[in-house]
Amino acid sequence: MYTNDFDYYRADSVDDALALLGDHDGAELVAGAHGLLPRMKTGEESPPALVDISQLSGLAAIEETDGSSGDSGGDGVSIGALATHTDIANSEIVRQRATALADAAAELGDPQVRNGGTIGGNLAHGDARSDPPAALLALDGSLVARSAGGERTIDATDLFEGPFETAVSSDEIVTGIRIPTADDAVSGYYKRRNPLSGYAMVGVGVWLRTDGETVQEARVAVTGATTTPTRLPGVEDELEGAAVTEEAITAAAAQAGTTLPDEAFVSDVQASAEYRAHLLTVDTERVLGEVLDVDYSSH
């Protein structure tokens, strides 16, 4: 299967990549090619030129950042854009400090796909069936993006604009991801696989701060079920201040299917919008129970 013709340029630095993007009209970056190439084969995307950043060094590191050390603004985890999903799934730092993202990476595709795709490409592409977006939203992460004009931060809440549309502009390179962390926070991600594509039919990311008895702060986000990944404010409001009990979790999860407008849900041959909204409620309940360690085995 051949894609349309295109020109190919390999960048040997971020600056070089930015210059190549500037020099060639309509050029797009390529990293793992696992988002782009399948769509180029079907003709859904047909960029006239690709700028390859997959061989850039120094863009795959996973590190803990320390708030006291200055510009990173608080304790957190920093992940290079070229880190593969395998790197993230295997990282002890991500598992401990940003569990939802480690869960999402481990549930993504299959072993070879996790070796092939990068986190930067995944988030920049904006495929609404992707796993990492719900984790990034729940973790309140952000992207660091560079263009010829300088560097900026794109908050996860501003990132996803529509199917395959993100706030990352065509002259920008995502260099990394920042995730703030807190010692009293727990997080997780639950995926219900679409049996045909393996992508998320429904994916729910949650992040919670509790004192063991009461939920102090909550962030809950969905991917797959909706046309763009998004937070679920109704669930978050219900959780904040609630006791860590089965009843409270059920009540909060019940908001999942109703906090968004009906048209926010995807409807296709595999599942109607109504069914997806129902699954979202079930799966929100499940992941909250798991993360808060509330026994749901009787369900």
Add this chain to the structure above:
Amino acid sequence: MSEHDISVTVNGEQHELSVEPRTLLVTALRDELGYTGANVGCETGRCGACTVRVNGEAIKSCTRLAVQADGSEIETVEGLGENGDLSALQERFQEHHGLQCGYCTPGMLVTAETFLRENDDPSREEIREAIEGNLCRCTGYQNIVDAIEATADQLGEHR
């Protein structure tokens, strides 16, 4: 349209070739270099028949451009055995009837071999997860899992 000169090492042997940007890695391996072990099943990244190792990592070579592999070390199923002998894993596949038509086998072997390097004492569940990206339409997987498990047991005896 432009062609690009690339250099790759396949199973220890270096090759120089010229490829169009849109040439898939699996196409270059099969049609340009004659490594026909990696098969083309779906061309969409689903079936795993095209699995090869690039710089030590198993990937689906239908979902990578050949030009992106410039400078890399590639290992295909042809490189698994030594001096014309089958590898331990290949022998166990034969013994346990881990193949019927054989189409999925090269990808299955490369994936399983890579997995066993990292986990030499896997549970059956872990084996199943490891071959999640390799579809087999013939065997029902049971014998493939048996073969991988038997290889791990054999490796374990040498530990």
